[in-house]
Amino acid sequence: MSVVVSVSPPVAAGPPAHRGRARALRGGGLVCAVALLVLIMLVSLWVGSKSIPFGSTWSVLWHNDGSADAVIIHDQRLPRTLLGALVGAALGLAGAVMQALTRNPLADPGLLGVNNGAAAAVVSAIAFTGVTTVLGYVWFAFLGAAVASVVVYLLGTAGRGGATPDRLVMSGAALTAVLQAYIGAVLLIDPDTFNQFRFWNVGSLSGRRADVLVQVSPFIVIGIVLALLLARPLNVLALGEQTGKALGAHIGRTRVLGAIAVTLLCGASTAAIGPIAFIGLAVPQAVRILVGPDQRWVLPYSMILSPVLLIGSDVIGRILNPPEELQVGIVTAFLGAPVFIALCRRRKLARL
Amino acid sequence: MTAIDERPVRVRRVSLRVTPRALVVGIVLAVVLFVLSAVSMTTGDYPLSVLDVVKTLFGFGDAGTEFIVTTLRLPRLLLAILVGAALAVSGGVLQSLSGNPLGSPDVIGFTEGSATGALLVIVLAHGGSGEVALGALVGGVLTALAVGLLAYRRGLQGFRMILVGIGVAAMLTAANSYLITRASLQDAYAAQAWLVGGLNGRGWDEIWPVAIAVVVLLPLAFGYGRRLALLEMGDDSAKGLGVPVERSRAVLLAVAVTLCAVATAATGPIAFVALAAPQLAKRLARSAKPALVSSALMGALLLVASDLVTRLVFGEEGLPVGIATGAIGGLYLMWLLSNQWRRNRG
Numbered sequence: 089m090s091v092v093v094s095v096s097p098p099v100a101a102g103p104p105a106h107r108g109r110a111r112a113l114r115g116g117g118l119v120c121a122v123a124l125l126v127l128i129m130l131v132s133l134w135v136g137s138k139s140i141p142f143g144s145t146w147s148v149l150w151h152n153d154g155s156a157d158a159v160i161i162h163d164q165r166l167p168r169t170l171l172g173a174l175v176g177a178a179l180g181l182a183g184a185v186m187q188a189l190t191r192n193p194l195a196d197p198g199l200l201g202v203n204n205g206a207a208a209a210v211v212s213a214i215a216f217t218g219v220t221t222v223l224g225y226v227w228f229a230f231l232g233a234a235v236a237s238v239v240v241y242l243l244g245t246a247g248r249g250g251a252t253p254d255r256l257v258m259s260g261a262a263l264t265a266v267l268q269a270y271i272g273a274v275l276l277i278d279p280d281t282f283n284q285f286r287f288w289n290v291g292s293l294s295g296r297r298a299d300v301l302v303q304v305s306p307f308i309v310i311g312i313v314l315a316l317l318l319a320r321p322l323n324v325l326a327l328g329e330q331t332g333k334a335l336g337a338h339i340g341r342t343r344v345l346g347a348i349a350v351t352l353l354c355g356a357s358t359a360a361i362g363p364i365a366f367i368g369l370a371v372p373q374a375v376r377i378l379v380g381p382d383q384r385w386v387l388p389y390s391m392i393l394s395p396v397l398l399i400g401s402d403v404i405g406r407i408l409n410p411p412e413e414l415q416v417g418i419v420t421a422f423l424g425a426p427v428f429i430a431l432c433r434r435r436k437l438a439r440l
Numbered sequence: 441m442t443a444i445d446e447r448p449v450r451v452r453r454v455s456l457r458v459t460p461r462a463l464v465v466g467i468v469l470a471v472v473l474f475v476l477s478a479v480s481m482t483t484g485d486y487p488l489s490v491l492d493v494v495k496t497l498f499g500f501g502d503a504g505t506e507f508i509v510t511t512l513r514l515p516r517l518l519l520a521i522l523v524g525a526a527l528a529v530s531g532g533v534l535q536s537l538s539g540n541p542l543g544s545p546d547v548i549g550f551t552e553g554s555a556t557g558a559l560l561v562i563v564l565a566h567g568g569s570g571e572v573a574l575g576a577l578v579g580g581v582l583t584a585l586a587v588g589l590l591a592y593r594r595g596l597q598g599f600r601m602i603l604v605g606i607g608v609a610a611m612l613t614a615a616n617s618y619l620i621t622r623a624s625l626q627d628a629y630a631a632q633a634w635l636v637g638g639l640n641g642r643g644w645d646e647i648w649p650v651a652i653a654v655v656v657l658l659p660l661a662f663g664y665g666r667r668l669a670l671l672e673m674g675d676d677s678a679k680g681l682g683v684p685v686e687r688s689r690a691v692l693l694a695v696a697v698t699l700c701a702v703a704t705a706a707t708g709p710i711a712f713v714a715l716a717a718p719q720l721a722k723r724l725a726r727s728a729k730p731a732l733v734s735s736a737l738m739g740a741l742l743l744v745a746s747d748l749v750t751r752l753v754f755g756e757e758g759l760p761v762g763i764a765t766g767a768i769g770g771l772y773l774m775w776l777l778s779n780q781w782r783r784n785r786g
Binding site for chain 2: 193243255257258259261262263264265266267268269270272273275276277279282283286287289290291365366369370414415417418420421422424425426428429432433
């Protein structure tokens with residue numbers, strides 16, 4: 089790493105005129121991304137196993153006239169779409185914050201044990217408490233994700249050196265192994281639990297009603313606000329611990345707040361729709377290639393583009409083979425992975 | 441620090457550079473493995489004395505003891521040792537090539553590929569254990585090929601390979617979860633049982649392929665171990681020192697992939713051995729270099745110990761050993777990491 093100290097992030101270097109143009113370009117891009125998100129949300133409302141013309145979808149959306157179409161749109165497609173937007177934003181932001189925090193481009197809720205924490209708690213809930221509904225899983229999943237994040241974080245910060253990337257990832261891998269062993273044992277002993285768990289474990293937006301949305305949204309909204317506020321401190325963190333400290337940054341505080349944001353975002357979203365691979369890893373990775381390493385751009389872009397991928401995948405899962413649905417977790421993986429692999433091949437890797 | 445400690449050890453014309461500490465660690469691991477094997481052979485539903493076991497092994501035991509030793513316990517022990525060593529060396533080579541402790545076959549998709557192959561056989565073709573093993577082997581090797589080809593771009597770069605591997609693994613994980621939702625409960629359950637990985641019900645049929653792979657490939661891997669250390673210094677330095685970079689890497693990759701695929705085909709994916717054993721061996725030896733021989737011993741040790749513990753706690757045909765390796769390996773790594781960090785940086 090270079091020892092040149094610059095208070096502004098490395099990408100902002102260059103003549104002022106060029107910098108202004110770059111900022112305008114990125115701002116314009118963000119507006120386009122928002123437009124894309126709105127568009128895909130409309131498509132998600134419009135497309136489904138019952139075909140409703142776009143015109144009536146639009147009018148029924150604003151005037152709930154109690155017709156059958158209105159019930160479908162308002163009770164099923166609207167909560168599903170909104171949940172997709174919220175969870176997508178949460179996953180993208182969580183991935184971006186995690187990667188910045190650990191300074192590890194591979195950081196991802198799956199790798200750091202958070203998904204498995206949620207899964208272990210859901211398995212326990214099914215096996216030992218007789219909970220059978222998605223709504224019932226939410227709190228357990230959330231608790232599990234939170235506990236897993238705390239354990240990984242405490243383990244990663246043991247000693248005085250602080251949480252370095254490889255420590256955190258190794259801690260995550262260790263915890264993941266233990267949790268997977270636990271999950272495997274419970275599932276093998278108890279076939280009924282296995283039968284329920286296998287459907288939660290693919291990750292799906294279907295069947296999630298407005299009540300799930302209401303339950304998880306406070307956590308996700310707080311997580312989003314916290315994450316966005318951390319953009320500047322995360323930029324300082326990217327300069328390295330010593331430099332950051334020399335610049336007067338509160339490294340410890342940034343780490344703790346970042347960990348809280350990640351826990352809120354991952355816990356709530358995994359609780360709501362099950363483990364979704366890949367979005368938190370792939371979108372921020374792609375975004376960094378697009379706009380560079382400045383977190384003030386990476387975070388908002390990740391927040392807007394992740395739901396585009398999530399909702400888009402959900403729509404594709406619905407139209408591929410109607411009336412059956414392909415769960416969104418499967419589509420995101422199959423859609424995200426090739427793009428991600430292509431990016432890895434084509435460009436110089438966007439390292440942190 | 442290691443460079444200073446290093447002393448060449450010459451046995452006739454073979455020269456090995458080992459640190460005294462690495463040598464001690466290797467010897468200690470081998471001794472512990474031997475003791476554990478003895479314990480494993482003598483304990484169970486029918487306790488035997490060491491003398492009984494030895495006599496039986498040389499063909500002087502009675503029929504009952506002979507059945508217990510040669511049909512039940514010996515194949516199980518051998519399979520544990522072979523699979524443990526194969527997974528550990530596979531993990532050690534891949535971690536070293538990718539320059540990342542996460543570059544183990546569990547993370548970069550090979551294990552997932554084996555699982556997909558096995559699941560396809562179980563769920564779609566309702567195949568028996570031999571076909572499942574074949575499916576796993578084909579799945580693992582095809583996945584490795586795909587990851588290698590997708591990551592290839594004017595040479596294989598370790599970091600890119602991990603990224604591509606994670607991408608492929610994500611896809612395969614999704615496919616596996618999907619296959620499990622599509623299957624009947626019975627098939628899904630069989631698939632889940634295979635996914636945990638275990639030694640229950642395996643016999644000599646499963647051992648031969650692994651044994652052949654290990655006997656051929658482990659010496660090859662050990663022989664390339666020194667080149668592995670040079671490759672870790674970077675391609676340019678390695679080239680400067682006369683290492684044929686691309687060919688060495690290709691050979692090492694092929695060895696690692698085959699070891700992992702064969703082991704997984706025999707027992708199902710046994711969690712964590714490939715990830716943990718090389719790390720544990722490296723830390724015990726306090727070596728910056730890949731320590732493949734100690735890794736192999738450590739892998740075998742981990743698997744034999746885990747199998748012993750599972751059998752003692754849950755009975756002969758109880759929980760599969762994959763659960764114990766995950767739990768024990770994970771907890772031990774957690775303890776080791778926090779302990780070491782507290783000492784070194786504290």
